[in-house]
Amino acid sequence: MALIEAEGLEKRYPGTDFAAVAGIGFRVERGEAFGFLGPNGAGKSSTMRMLACVSQPSGGSLRILGEDPVVHGRALRARLGVVPQDDALDLQLTVRENLIVYGLYFGLSLKRMRAKSAELLEFAQLADKAGERVEHLSGGMRRRLTIARSLVNDPEILLLDEPTTGLDPQARHILWDRLFRLKSAGVTLILTTHYMDEAEQLCDRLVIMDKGLIADEGTPRELIDRHVTREVLELRFPPGEQEQAAEKLGGDVEVLPDRLLCYADDGDEVLTRVTEVGLRPLTALVRRATLEDVFLRLTGRSLTD
Amino acid sequence: MSRLPAAGGAHLVVLRNVWVHKGGTPWTMALFSVYEPILYLLALGVGVGALVGEVPGIDVPYAAFVAPALLAVAMMNSALEETTNTVYGKLTFDRFYHSLLVTPMTVRGMVAGELLWAAARALVTGVGFLAVIAAFGLVRSPWAVMAVPAGLLTAFAFGAFGLAAAGYARGWHSFQYVQLVMLPMFLFATTFYPVTVYTEWVRVLVEALPLYHAIELSRGLALGEVGPGLLLNAAYLVVFGGVMLAVAQARWATLMAR
Numbered sequence: 001m002a003l004i005e006a007e008g009l010e011k012r013y014p015g016t017d018f019a020a021v022a023g024i025g026f027r028v029e030r031g032e033a034f035g036f037l038g039p040n041g042a043g044k045s046s047t048m049r050m051l052a053c054v055s056q057p058s059g060g061s062l063r064i065l066g067e068d069p070v071v072h073g074r075a076l077r078a079r080l081g082v083v084p085q086d087d088a089l090d091l092q093l094t095v096r097e098n099l100i101v102y103g104l105y106f107g108l109s110l111k112r113m114r115a116k117s118a119e120l121l122e123f124a125q126l127a128d129k130a131g132e133r134v135e136h137l138s139g140g141m142r143r144r145l146t147i148a149r150s151l152v153n154d155p156e157i158l159l160l161d162e163p164t165t166g167l168d169p170q171a172r173h174i175l176w177d178r179l180f181r182l183k184s185a186g187v188t189l190i191l192t193t194h195y196m197d198e199a200e201q202l203c204d205r206l207v208i209m210d211k212g213l214i215a216d217e218g219t220p221r222e223l224i225d226r227h228v229t230r231e232v233l234e235l236r237f238p239p240g241e242q243e244q245a246a247e248k249l250g251g252d253v254e255v256l257p258d259r260l261l262c263y264a265d266d267g268d269e270v271l272t273r274v275t276e277v278g279l280r281p282l283t284a285l286v287r288r289a290t291l292e293d294v295f296l297r298l299t300g301r302s303l304t305d
Numbered sequence: 306m307s308r309l310p311a312a313g314g315a316h317l318v319v320l321r322n323v324w325v326h327k328g329g330t331p332w333t334m335a336l337f338s339v340y341e342p343i344l345y346l347l348a349l350g351v352g353v354g355a356l357v358g359e360v361p362g363i364d365v366p367y368a369a370f371v372a373p374a375l376l377a378v379a380m381m382n383s384a385l386e387e388t389t390n391t392v393y394g395k396l397t398f399d400r401f402y403h404s405l406l407v408t409p410m411t412v413r414g415m416v417a418g419e420l421l422w423a424a425a426r427a428l429v430t431g432v433g434f435l436a437v438i439a440a441f442g443l444v445r446s447p448w449a450v451m452a453v454p455a456g457l458l459t460a461f462a463f464g465a466f467g468l469a470a471a472g473y474a475r476g477w478h479s480f481q482y483v484q485l486v487m488l489p490m491f492l493f494a495t496t497f498y499p500v501t502v503y504t505e506w507v508r509v510l511v512e513a514l515p516l517y518h519a520i521e522l523s524r525g526l527a528l529g530e531v532g533p534g535l536l537l538n539a540a541y542l543v544v545f546g547g548v549m550l551a552v553a554q555a556r557w558a559t560l561m562a563r
Contacts, residue, residue, distance in 0.1 A: 013563075054406045055562065078309055078409045088404030092325045101324065104317050105408040107310045 001066060002027040003157055003188055004051065008060030011046045020046040022212035023060060028157075033179075033189040035199045035206035037291075039299050042209040044192040045085065048161050051190065052082045065156065078106055081155030081187075085162050087146040089134045095145055096121065096130040103152040116152060123178065124148035140171025147178060158182065160191040164198060176201055196292035208298050215298040220291050227297050228289040231267035235260040235274065235281040245279050254296060261293065313414020314405075315421055322422045334426070335433030338383050342375040342434055346441070349497060350375075360499065365528060369443040373452055373527030374496040376434050377519040380456035381463045383430040384423040388467025389483060392419055393474050402561065412561045416554050420464045427460030428453070438527075446529025455526055458539055459519035462546035466515075469549050472556035490516045515545050 004027065011021040021043040028034045036044045049055040050062060053073040062069055064076055090098050096117050103113035121127045124144040129137065137145065143163065150158060163179070164172040179202060183189055193199055199206055200220045207217040216223060229252070236259045237245050245260060246253045251270070252263040264270045267286030274281065310317055326334065346368065354367030363370060395401035402415050431453040438444060470483055494516040500508055511517055518538040525535045 052407050074309060074409050074411065077407060080407070082407035084404065084407070086400065088400050090321070090401065090404075091399060093321075097324060101317075101321050102408070104320065105310065105314055105405060105410050107308050107409060 003030050003065060004028040004190070005063045006060065007062075009047070009050065009057055009062055010059035011043070011050060011055065012058040019058075019212050021050070024207075024209070024212075024214045025060075026207055026214065026217065028188065028190060030156075030188055031183075031186055033183050033191070033202050033204045035203035036190075036192040036209055037194065037196070037199050037206055037295060038192075038209035039194060042299070043212040044209055045161055047209075048159055048190075048192055051157075052080060052159055053077050078153060079156050081150035081153065081158040083143075083146050083150045083158070083160040083163055085165070087142045089142060089145060089149070091134050094131050094133055095126055095137070098134060098145060099149055099152060102149045106153045108152065113152070120148040120151055123151070123181075125174070138171075140167050140174065143167060143171070143175060144178065147175070151182075155187065157188045157190060160189065162192055162194070164193070164195065172198075196290060196295055200291050208295060210299040216294075223294045224289050224291060226294075228293045229263040230265045230289060231263075232287055232289050232293055233262040233264060233267040233270045233274075234283075234285045234287065235262065235279075236283045237279075237281055245281070248277055248279060249274060256296065261296070263289070263293070309409045310414070312417065313411030314409065315414045315418035317410065318415055318418025319422045319425065322419075331429045332433075335429045338379060338426075338430035339433045339437055341382075342379040343437055345375055346372060346437070350443075351441075362501065363499065363528070365445060366443075368441065369445055369528070370524070371497060372438045372441070372443045373449075373523040374520045376431060376438065376452055376527070377456055377459050377523035378491055378496060378516070379434050380427040380431045380453075380460050381516065381519060383427040384460035384464035385467045385483075385487070387423040387426050388419060388464045389471055389474075389480055390477075392468060393471040393477070393480070396471060396560070397474075402557075406561060412557050413554060416468055416550070416557050419468060420461065420550065423464035423467070424457055424460045427464070428457060431456040431460075445527065448529045448531055449527045452523045452526045455522045455539070456519075458522070458542045458546070459516075462515055462519070462542045462549065465546045465549035465553055468553035469556060472553055472560060490514055495520055515542065518542055 007025045008023045009021060009025065010019055010023050012019050024047065036047060038044050046055070050057050050069070051064065053064065053069040053076045056070050065079060067076055069076055090101065093101060099117040099120055100110070100113040103116060104110065108116070121130055124147060126141060126145060126148065129141065134142065134145065147163070160179075164175055167175065176198070179189060189202070191202065203220065205217070205219055206223070208215045208223070216226070218226065235245070242255055242260055246255050249262065254261040254263070262270050271284055271286060274284065350368035350371040354371070357367040359365060360367055360370045402412075405415060435449070435453055438449070470480070474480060494511055494514045500511055500517070503511060518541040522535055522538040522542070525531060525538070
């Protein structure tokens with residue numbers, strides 16, 4: 001049985017005709033790391049709120065751990081862990097108190113939470129900050145505390161909404177390492193992100209969302225194979241000359257505001273052609289295709305909006 | 306697996322608030338809350354009281370007449386403070402209640418918990434101020450002890466009102482409207498003189514105010530004038546609080562669904 005099954009899932013907010021989520025279907029299996037990718041406003045957060053049993057679907061069907069979240073929302077929430085986009089920590093309490101109080105909200109005993117909080121502080125590498133007020137923590141520490149907090153109830157599914165947005169590279173790597181550990185411990189991870197490297201690092205499988213719909217689904221490798229070539233040649237031209245250059249070059253070219261992406265199985269071959277047709281790009285770079293290219297292909301139009 | 310918290314986790318909201326306040330013991334909290342009513346008691350009860358002597362028709366010293374009204378007002382204010390500004394900040398800026406939505410806590414539980422906390426806070430104030438009244442020698446009847454539980458009813462009514470107000474507030478300035486109502490109510494709802502000083506139509510107006518009933522209840526008990534009329538005052542507060550609580554619950558449910 002899949003842990004999460006969604007079919008034709010929709011979310012509309014009262015007073016608007018616009019559907020934040022316009023009918024999506026997906027399944028998440030136990031132990032998987034499943035990602036939602038998409039530009040801002042694609043419907044990722046609305047989907048996450050429905051998965052967290054906080055907002056009710058406006059249409060379609062959703063089953064979480066085999067149950068209907070509308071009927072069993074409260075019992076289901078007790079089995080989920082949620083890392084919201086804004087940490088929403090209790091700023092008036094210390095690091096340790098945040099963990100303990102949060103556990104009590106799940107119906108855990110004070111005694112249990114005293115032991116559990118020590119274990120979680122260790123996991124989040126915050127043991128030496130236990131007595132500090134949350135206000136005094138750095139962004140990365142707050143994020144780790146939020147993740148530790150989401151684990152008080154040993155959740156079967158952990159939902160992370162843009163877990164590393166706004167963090168510096170070091171903090172991101174520490175966080176990824178912690179998430180890897182959780183995954184190897186068998187926790188099912190569901191995350192949203194608009195960082196492609198994060199998706200490639202963390203996700204076994206992902207869907208790309210755009211305008212409330214799923215544009216495609218697969219493993220990072222599958223998506224790359226399906227939508228882009230093996231290599232990509234990136235070319236930069238002076239402003240205003242991009243379109244012209246693209247026309248002159250021809251072939252499979254994506255025009256972005258700041259550069260051209262030429263898709264080819266052999267990037268160097270295209271680069272030779274660039275000089276042959278007399279184009280003089282400011283910079284030229286041949287690289288392997290990444291998930292970012294897939295993302296730009298599938299959602300490129302709305303990015304330039 | 307753990308059991309889901311009872312009553313939507315209302316008691317856990319109280320516990321969390323106690324933790325946040327752990328720097329101050331109940332006694333320091335009481336000290337802050339009785340400071341203002343003590344000033345009123347000294348300035349008006351004792352000071353003006355020296356000019357007034359006894360209140361005509363009731364035959365008690367003026368200070369003993371004013372003290373139970375100040376007790377009701379102090380408990381009302383404690384409950385209001387906890388449910389307006391504090392709750393509004395947690396609701397809008399800290400997004401504290403939103404962060405609880407992903408836990409097994411319920412919105413009803415959160416509202417009930419804040420109301421419970423407001424009542425607990427008022428209880429500390431009430432006990433503290435009753436001790437002050439006793440120290441001034443203004444207790445006229447053993448029934449005075451019952452003025453504190455009566456004050457809890459006042460705290461319930463105004464706490465529920467405060468939670469509804471916090472739900473509808475559009476900014477800090479919105480609470481100025483609350484003050485716009487609270488200050489005249491404090492001055493004119495028979496805190497400092499009996500309702501008999503008013504002409505008939507003003508009297509009807511004053512008797513419609515919730516604080517009037519809170520004061521009647523408190524004063525009746527403190528002066529030992531216990532009669533069935535007090536039940537009507539209590540009933541008014543129960544109904545007013547109940548309606549406000551229903552409004553607050555509905556409003557919070559809408560806010561949290563956004």
